[in-house]
Amino acid sequence: MLELGADEYAKYPFMADAGQYLKDKGFPLAKFGTDPDLKPSVEKAFHRLKVSTEGGIYKSELIDGQASKSYILEIEVFSFLLAIVLIKLTGMHTLTKRFALAEARRAEQHLERDLGKASEKSKIDLAIKIIHDLFGIEVIKRDDFFEIPVADYLKHSIGFHEREWKLINRYVKNGKVLLTPEKTVRLIRKELGTYIGSKIINAPTPPMIPGFENMVNELTSICKKLTPSYTMTTGEYPPCIKHAIEVLEKGENLPHSGRFMLATFLLSKGQSVEDIAPLFKNAPDYNQRITLYQLNHLAGTSGSGTHYSCPSCEKLKTQNLCFAIPECDNIINPIQFGKKRI
Amino acid sequence: MQENNIKFLEDTFKKYYFDHFNLIRVPNRTSEREFGFQKFNSGMTRHISIKDDKELHLLLMKNTPSDVYCSNACYSFPNLPMNEKDWKEADLIFDIDAKDLNLECRKNHTISKCNECNEISTDINSCSKCNSIKLEKKSLPCKNCINASKNEISKLSNILIEDFGIHPNDIHVYFSGNEGFHVYVYNSQFQKLGSKERSELTDYIMFHGAIPETFGMKKIKPNRSTFPDFDEKGWRGRFSKEMYGTKSKRSKIITELIVNGYSSFQKTLDDLSDKIGVKVDPNVTMDIHRIFRLPGSLNSKSGLTKVFCTDLTKFDPYLEASFLNEQLVEVIANCPIRFNLKNTKFGPYYGEKVSIPTFAAAYMICKKIATIS
Numbered sequence: 001m002l003e004l005g006a007d008e009y010a011k012y013p014f015m016a017d018a019g020q021y022l023k024d025k026g027f028p029l030a031k032f033g034t035d036p037d038l039k040p041s042v043e044k045a046f047h048r049l050k051v052s053t054e055g056g057i058y059k060s061e062l063i064d065g066q067a068s069k070s071y072i073l074e075i076e077v078f079s080f081l082l083a084i085v086l087i088k089l090t091g092m093h094t095l096t097k098r099f100a101l102a103e104a105r106r107a108e109q110h111l112e113r114d115l116g117k118a119s120e121k122s123k124i125d126l127a128i129k130i131i132h133d134l135f136g137i138e139v140i141k142r143d144d145f146f147e148i149p150v151a152d153y154l155k156h157s158i159g160f161h162e163r164e165w166k167l168i169n170r171y172v173k174n175g176k177v178l179l180t181p182e183k184t185v186r187l188i189r190k191e192l193g194t195y196i197g198s199k200i201i202n203a204p205t206p207p208m209i210p211g212f213e214n215m216v217n218e219l220t221s222i223c224k225k226l227t228p229s230y231t232m233t234t235g236e237y238p239p240c241i242k243h244a245i246e247v248l249e250k251g252e253n254l255p256h257s258g259r260f261m262l263a264t265f266l267l268s269k270g271q272s273v274e275d276i277a278p279l280f281k282n283a284p285d286y287n288q289r290i291t292l293y294q295l296n297h298l299a300g301t302s303g304s305g306t307h308y309s310c311p312s313c314e315k316l317k318t319q320n321l322c323f324a325i326p327e328c329d330n331i332i333n334p335i336q337f338g339k340k341r342i
Numbered sequence: 343m344q345e346n347n348i349k350f351l352e353d354t355f356k357k358y359y360f361d362h363f364n365l366i367r368v369p370n371r372t373s374e375r376e377f378g379f380q381k382f383n384s385g386m387t388r389h390i391s392i393k394d395d396k397e398l399h400l401l402l403m404k405n406t407p408s409d410v411y412c413s414n415a416c417y418s419f420p421n422l423p424m425n426e427k428d429w430k431e432a433d434l435i436f437d438i439d440a441k442d443l444n445l446e447c448r449k450n451h452t453i454s455k456c457n458e459c460n461e462i463s464t465d466i467n468s469c470s471k472c473n474s475i476k477l478e479k480k481s482l483p484c485k486n487c488i489n490a491s492k493n494e495i496s497k498l499s500n501i502l503i504e505d506f507g508i509h510p511n512d513i514h515v516y517f518s519g520n521e522g523f524h525v526y527v528y529n530s531q532f533q534k535l536g537s538k539e540r541s542e543l544t545d546y547i548m549f550h551g552a553i554p555e556t557f558g559m560k561k562i563k564p565n566r567s568t569f570p571d572f573d574e575k576g577w578r579g580r581f582s583k584e585m586y587g588t589k590s591k592r593s594k595i596i597t598e599l600i601v602n603g604y605s606s607f608q609k610t611l612d613d614l615s616d617k618i619g620v621k622v623d624p625n626v627t628m629d630i631h632r633i634f635r636l637p638g639s640l641n642s643k644s645g646l647t648k649v650f651c652t653d654l655t656k657f658d659p660y661l662e663a664s665f666l667n668e669q670l671v672e673v674i675a676n677c678p679i680r681f682n683l684k685n686t687k688f689g690p691y692y693g694e695k696v697s698i699p700t701f702a703a704a705y706m707i708c709k710k711i712a713t714i715s
Contacts, residue, residue, distance in 0.1 A: 150506060151531040154539040167546040169556040172576055175507025175531060251475055257625055284457075284476045306425065315538075318545055318624050 008126065010060070010073040011110040013080035014103065014196045015130070022081065025074070032082060033211025041075050045082035046215050049095065052102035053222050057109070088205040089216045092223040100197035107192055108185050115146065115181035134195055135188050140176075146184045147176040156187045161314070161332050238337035239323040240316055241265050251282040257311075257319045259283075261334070263298050264310040268335050273299055310335050346714045347707050348382040352406045354666055354704050355640055358647075359402040362665050365647060366638030368395040374416035374430065378633045379407035382642070388633060391421040408642035411633035414526075424631060431533040434540070435634060436547075437626035438494045439522035440487035451679055452481045455710055462676045462711055480709045482681045483521045491523055492654055498525055498620045501547055505576055506530070517659045519641025519648040524634060541628040549577065549619030554607040557581050561604045569596045584618050585610075645704035661685060666701035673703045675712040681705070 009016050022029065032038045048058045060076055080103070087095050114120075114127040128139045128146075137156070140147045150172060157165045171178040179187070208216070237245075244262040247254045254262070259280065266276045273295040280291050293302070300307035312333050316322040331337055369375055372395070378388030379401070388411070392398050402410065413420065414435050418428035441448070454477040455462050456469035463470040466479055481487075495515055502508040514526040532543065545551050554560075557578060558568035570578035572589040585599075586592045599607055626632065635641060635648045646663040660683050675691035675698075682688070688702050695715050706712035 149531050150543075151535055151539070154535060154542055158538050158542060163551055163553050164555065166551040167542050168549065168552045168577065171578075172505045172546070174504070315541060318541055318548075318550060 007073055010076035011114075012107055012130065013077045014107065014199055016077060016081070021077065027078075029085065029206055030209055032078075033209040038078075041078035042082055042212075042215075044075055044079035045086060046219075048079055048083045049086060049099055049219060050222070052099045053095065053219075053226065055098070055102075057102050057106050060106075084200050084203050085206060085209070086212065086215060086219060087200055088203055089208060089212060090219045090223070091205070092220060094223045094226055095219060096197055096200045100193045100200060103196050104189055104193035107196075108189055112181050112185045115184060131184070131188060135191050137188070139184060142178070145178040145180065147178055148184065148187070150175055150177055153177040153179075153187070156191065159190060161330075234338035234340075236338050237265075238328060238331075238334045239325050240313075240321055240334055243323050244321070245279065248279055248282055251284065253284050255319075255321075258321050260298070260308070261311055261316060261319075261321055263295055264308050265334055267295075267299050267308075268310050273301070343383055343707075343710070344713060350671070350714045351382060351408070351642070351645070351704060351707060354645070354700055355408070356403070356406045358640060358666055359399075359406075362638075362647075363395075363399055363402075365649070365665070366395065366398065366636065367650065368398060369412060369637075371416050372398075374418070374420060376413040376415070376417060376420040376427070376633055377401075377636075378411040379405060380409045380642070381405060382408045389421050389423065391419075408640075410636045410639040412636045413631070413633045415630055429630065432630045434527040434530055434532045434535075434543075435627060436498060436525040436527075436544075436620075437518075437522060437623040438491050438498070438525065438621065439518075439623060440483050440491050441481060441521055442621055442623060443487070443490050443494070445487060445490055447484055447486045448481065451484050451487075451681075452479055453678060453711065454479050462678065464678050478710070480711060481521060482677075482679060482709065487521065488659060492657070494621050495523055495525060495654060497618075498547060498622065501620065502527060505546075506532075515651045515654055516637050517646075517649050517651055517657065517663050518635060519639075519646045519663060520643045523651070524648070537628045537630050540630065541624060544622055544624040544627045546577075547620045547622060548624065549611075549615040552577070552611045552615075554604055554611065557607075557611070559599065559604060559607045564600050564604075566593075566596055566600070569599070580618050581614070584614060641708075643708055645701065645708045664701050664705075666704050668699040668701065670697050671700055671703045672697050672715040673706065673712040674715045675706055677706055677709075677711045 009021075027038065032042050051058045083099060087099060111127045111130065114123040117123045124141060128141070131137050131139055135156070137148055137152045150167070153170070154167065157167075163169060167177070241262060244254055244258050247258070248262075262279070263276055266279075267273075273292060276295055277288070277291050280286055296302040298308045310333060311319075313322055313324070313328070313331060316334070328337060331339075373391060373393050375392070376388065377390040377392050377398070378386055379390075380386050390401070392401065401407075413432070415432035416430045418430065420427060449466070452466050453462055453464055454466045454469070456472060456474050457476040457478055458474040459469060459472045461469050461471040466477065468475050469477060499510070499513055502513055503510055508527055508530055512528045512530065514528070516524045516526070518524055532540070535543075557570060558565070560568070569592075570582045572582045572586055572592055573579065574582060582592070586595050599610070637648050637650060640647055645666055646659065647665050649659075649663045651657045660681075664684050672695060674693065674695050675689070676693045677689045677691045680687055680689045683702050683705060684699075686699075686702070688698060688706075691712075703712060703714075707714070
């Protein structure tokens with residue numbers, strides 16, 4: 001684990017071992033419920049959580065990562081650790097998710113600032129080391145840019161759907177991708193969230209701390225109000241699926257990847273193997289036995305039992321099977337076509 | 343396939359594996375690879391593990407396979423079912439196939455065999471005898487096809503070396519034995535990448551998904567200074583060379599691009615992928631559990647060998663990949679177009695009995711346009 005200074009813990013409090021930190025500072029958890037001197041830390045923790053439920057990022061009292069007084073740094077770390085205690089006492093998964101995301105975005109801002117500091121080598125080195133130790137990415141500073149091995153870049157960017165993150169839209173040279181500080185940090189946002197989330201999930205749940213009850217109740221009721229959304233669907237097929245059906249109806253050859261897409265799409269819509277098989281009747285190489293075997297394989301009723309899902313829009317684009325129309329509305333998988341949140 | 347044709351091919355293939363086992367390149371980490379084979383007129387047998395080349399030799403002699411395959415992946419347990427194999431890593435492989443290059447010459451050397459009435463003709467849309475559209479197409483690729491494939495390989499190598507930092511010695515090119523080439527990349531940082539990441543690599547190589555901003559074009563107030571320079575590296579450099587033609591035309595072309603606007607620029611980029619992108623088969627590269635034809639083995643679609651190309655520029659598959667013997671055999675050939683093997687011209691044949699060397703007979707029988715008489 002990295003050795004951090006107080007100001008660094010304030011910026012990246014998730015790097016601290018919670019129990020050890022409080023112990024080192026000589027504050028047993030129970031004291032936070034009663035000691036008026038510690039009240040600001042508790043109030044800050046509650047505020048920090050509330051901001052995260054509203055989708056915001058908590059603004060600390062640090063100015064450019066520094067504090068005017070040393071106790072401010074301490075409150076920063078305490079409030080983070082106490083927020084975790086409150087989450088555990090509340091026991092709401094939504095709260096874990098929202099807080100982890102908000103804190104990840106907050107840390108992201110600090111990392112970005114540290115990486116961008118051309119004159120302070122130690123700050124840059126620390127940010128690079130955090131990225132390396134937590135996420136295993138080798139980052140090398142080269143002039144105003146940061147170099148990341150292409151393979152590492154791909155592992156982390158693969159879940160991003162914006163086209164600017166496609167490798168083709170990056171500067172690639174000698175096996176490395178060149179990124180700005182902002183993009184370097186954006187690359188690990190999700191993992192940062194997952195890392196903070198896992199710290200919360202793995203933290204032990206303490207018994208209720210006297211003085212915390214009201215906050216826990218209020219957080220529980222806030223979470224319950226975060227209503228889940230429902231979706232409805234128009235039932236119309238997306239253009240890629242319509243195209244595949246048209247090709248088959250004309251008796252033309254639909255490539256293997258197109259057949260895979262069509263079958264997995266219809267299976268995911270609840271159609272049976274027997275419903276789907278006749279669609280392939282016109283294919284130039286149609287063989288009923290093989291078609292049924294392959295459909296059963298995709299449905300997971302034979303073979304390894306793996307249920308195959310419909311490929312993503314991105315993959316279909318690569319396979320020249322995408323015929324996007326405005327109604328596709330930036331969906332990432334054909335099965336989302338026509339679904340609307342209400 | 344008829345019994346006598348199978349017998350002929352099996353005997354010929356067996357002799358090949360006996361005489362030319364030295365051509366087989368057993369991959370490193372042999373015992374971690376999955377092997378598979380097919381016999382004539384039969385399905386695939388896979389999930390086989392092999393210790394060394396002696397065991398492989400035995401398998402070839404015992405089974406006389408029509409095709410032999412080996413995984414690019416390494417597994418802890420290559421002989422177990424797929425989800426129990428414990429995938430470790432896989433070599434990066436690209437497949438460049440002449441049939442995917444949309445070449446003009448294809449129509450001159452593609453023939454069709456009707457699945458309904460077995461009629462062979464040069465009409466590739468419908469059967470000239472019974473009008474059926476259920477046709478099996480056979481191509482006898484020409485020099486132009488091979489040269490066009492080589493050009494794609496050279497584009498690919500350039501990207502692999504310059505953009506991905508691959509050492510040229512780690513790029514191995516093989517003729518597939520039929521219509522294309524397999525490019526293997528060893529010891530790269532990509533060994534452990536999964537399927538989605540490899541698909542992203544192919545998008546890069548194929549020039550798919552580029553956006554105008556990458557090449558300096560902004561939606562609002564485009565700025566001339568952000569457009570790529572002629573000598574830049576990577577895709578920005580390749581883009582400039584294709585678009586500007588020469589250094590001196592840069593300024594004029596940029597003005598045109600800006601005047602035409604953002605959407606037109608996007609269209610230009612989409613159209614460019616056909617010209618400057620490498621035409622690889624993305625499905626092959628992204629498949630990390632695939633078994634590939636084993637280098638040095640015979641391809642039952644042609645009777646030619648999948649061979650390592652030491653000097654790609656000079657490589658002639660119809661000379662260097664044909665290893666079957668020259669003993670004369672009598673066949674009834676129905677091959678309406680001419681082809682060239684081992685510096686000898688064959689055909690056209692119109693359902694006639696001919697006496698030709700084994701390598702040419704096997705070529706046509708594999709293509710299902712001749713039978714043993």
